[in-house]
Amino acid sequence: MQATVFSNDADGVVLVTDTGRRLRAPFSAFAGSGLIHVRPGQRLSVELGADDQVRRAWVVGIGEGERID
Secondary structure (H helix, E strand, O other), X not given: OEEEEEEEEOOEEEEEEOOOOEEEEOHHHHOOOOXXXXXXXXXXXXXXXXXXXXXXXXXXXOOOOOOOO
């Protein structure tokens, strides 16, 4: 799934999906992604867990096992 960074604060990052759904991503969702900072408007790939919470967020081509071709 793709999402756009809407805002970030001390508790995590607010993302908006292509369907307009807002999701909160805790900083732990970015562990291992190689991302240090995200900015509003940035596009991310997002993986949701069984509880429908963001469990992983990354930019394709950045992070372990990701390649830019």
